[in-house]
Amino acid sequence: xxxxxxxxxxxxxxxxxxxxxxxxxxxxxxxxxxxxxxxxxxxxxxxxxxxxxxxxxxxxxxxxxxxxxxxxxxxxxxxxxxxxxxxxxxxxxxxxxxxxxxxxxxxxxxx
Amino acid sequence: xxxxxxxxxxxxxxxxxxxxxxxxxxxxxxxxxxxxxxxxxxxxxxxxxxxxxxxxxxxxxxxxxxxxxxxxxxxxxxxxxxxxxxxxxxxxxxxxxxxxxxxxxxxxxxxxxxx
Numbered sequence: 001x002x003x004x005x006x007x008x009x010x011x012x013x014x015x016x017x018x019x020x021x022x023x024x025x026x027x028x029x030x031x032x033x034x035x036x037x038x039x040x041x042x043x044x045x046x047x048x049x050x051x052x053x054x055x056x057x058x059x060x061x062x063x064x065x066x067x068x069x070x071x072x073x074x075x076x077x078x079x080x081x082x083x084x085x086x087x088x089x090x091x092x093x094x095x096x097x098x099x100x101x102x103x104x105x106x107x108x109x110x111x
Numbered sequence: 112x113x114x115x116x117x118x119x120x121x122x123x124x125x126x127x128x129x130x131x132x133x134x135x136x137x138x139x140x141x142x143x144x145x146x147x148x149x150x151x152x153x154x155x156x157x158x159x160x161x162x163x164x165x166x167x168x169x170x171x172x173x174x175x176x177x178x179x180x181x182x183x184x185x186x187x188x189x190x191x192x193x194x195x196x197x198x199x200x201x202x203x204x205x206x207x208x209x210x211x212x213x214x215x216x217x218x219x220x221x222x223x224x225x226x
Contacts, residue, residue, distance in 0.1 A: 032213055043201050043217035044154075045113065089154070093213050098144075098167060101154040 012108045019080045021105045023073040023090035032093035035064060035075045038104070039086045047075070047088075077107075085109045114138040117202050117218035124192065125226055132187040132221045134202030141206060143185040144215065145177060148199040160185060192225045199223070 013019050025033070031052040036044035050057045050064045050073075057064050063076040073090050087106050091099040115136045124130050136143065145157040159167035160179040174196075176188040185202055199222050203215040 034214060036217075041219075043113065043115075043117075043203075043219045046214055046216065049214060091154075098156055098159055099154075099213070099215060100156075103153050 009103070010106045010108065012110065013080050015080060015082060015109055015111050017080050019075075019077040019084070019107060019109075021075045021077075021088050021090075021107065023075075023102055025071050025073060025090070025092050027092060027100075028068075028071060030092040033064070033066065033073050034091045034093075034099065035062075035073075036089045036091060036101075037084075037086045038089065044089060080107075080109050082109045082111055113216045113218065115202055115204055115216050115218035117200075117221050119221055120219060121222045121224075123224045123226060124189070126192060126194070128192075129188070129190040131189065132200055132202075132223075134185040134187075134218055136183055136185075136202075136204040136216070138204055138216060140204040140216075141182055142204060143179060143182070144203040144205075145175075145185065145187050146201040146203060146217075148201055148220070150198075154201070158187075189223075192223075194225050197224045 034049045035047040037047050038044045048059045048062050048064050050066050052068060055066050061078045065074045077084055085108055087104040089101050089104045091101045093099060118133045122130060142161045144159050147155045147157055156169050157171045158177045163179050163182055174191050178186040199220045201220045202218045205213055205215045
């Protein structure tokens, strides 16, 4: 069946390092992908999105890369800060704005 | 603040109780959603409303009953729940999906505990 999943359940980095969170998707027809950040006790917050006609999109300190050939999505966070500690979810749009979410990766940033 | 407000933030209810979760969005969106977030599981879509009409019901048990009186408000009515229904219930909204912009904005969630 269709699925969106994450390679690493937990990623631990030092403050100032760059972080890379990966995501695999299986539905080659998906054309829209989103990264969300969820801090403890809060709902998911939009970070950045990308459409399938692009392979890279940059935001403030974040970059999303899309490799349609291998159906892989990644989120890069530059100069990771303690405030970046959270669970990160990738999600794919399956054609009607009903997002399918992966399990999430916990990012732990040590000072 | 995402523009999506959920109440209550926390709810403890017995298996014979009836309660309702409320969601309100101030973003002018036309679509609203209920998601369930359990420990160690991906977010599960429960219901989708577009222009106040239910467009998707992902095989959710009838003990969960949604209501969308207008495009800004969404309710989830709960009755005779089971302990395994304990979870974080998240409401979200988005613009009309037909416009292609399908980013969803989430509320803070209601942490539900069924005892």
